[in-house]
Amino acid sequence: GENVEQHPSTLSVQEGDSAVIKCTYSDSASNYFPWYKQELGKRPQLIIDIRSNVGEKKDQRIAVTLNKTAKHFSLHITETQPEDSAVYFCAARMEYGNKLVFGAGTILRVKS
Amino acid sequence: NAGVTQTPKFQVLKTGQSMTLQCAQDMNHNSMYWYRQDPGMGLRLIYYSASEGTTDKGEVPNGYNVSRLNKREFSLRLESAAPSQTSVYFCASPGHLTQSEAFFGQGTRLTVV
Helix, strand or coil: CCCEEEECCEEEEECCCCEEEEEEECCCCCCEEEEEEECCCCCCEEEEEEECCCCEEEECCEEEEEECCCCEEEEEECCCCHHHCEEEEEEEECCCCCCEEECCCEEEEEEC | CCCEEEECCEEEECCCCCEEEEEEECCCCCCEEEEEEECCCEEEEEEEECCCCCCEECCCCCCCEEECCCCCECEEEECCCCHHHCEEEEEEEECCCCCCCEEECCCEEEEEC
């Protein structure tokens, strides 16, 4: 079955710096890779996603890159702000309706 | 349009008691999932249902049962609760091919004493 590994487990950056979180997946058939942000005591919320036919996707300060050959994908947050502080999860899914498997999460702290 | 509605929000059980967590979605989605979230463990899939009438085990199914009552509802049952099942439980439902993101319910904080 699918296995998703996420690094680092914690990340501290200075406000205005960039943050990068990396994930690897095991099942080469996976074709959908979302990223979620979870604030303390709240439900996870989708922030960006990418499909296997795309190498990079950007939405304002957030971007995701995908390397299907190496089976890894990354989240990039530029110009970080204190409100970006949260837990971030990557996930992978083989096809629609199949299992959506999550990484263990990254605690991001943005210091002002 | 409430999205994914999950009840209850909090629950305390004694070891050996049973309970059912309810989840309903009003987005006409086919798939629904149940996850548990423990500190440092991320979101682990308990069971999922790809469509009405089908259910499949996830990563951590032991001690749980599920029912996909209809397209809207997907319930999670603990037959004999154990302290190891203390966790936060989330129900989720992804969209269709063009909108595949999973929408999460508000979560259930379950404590088994």
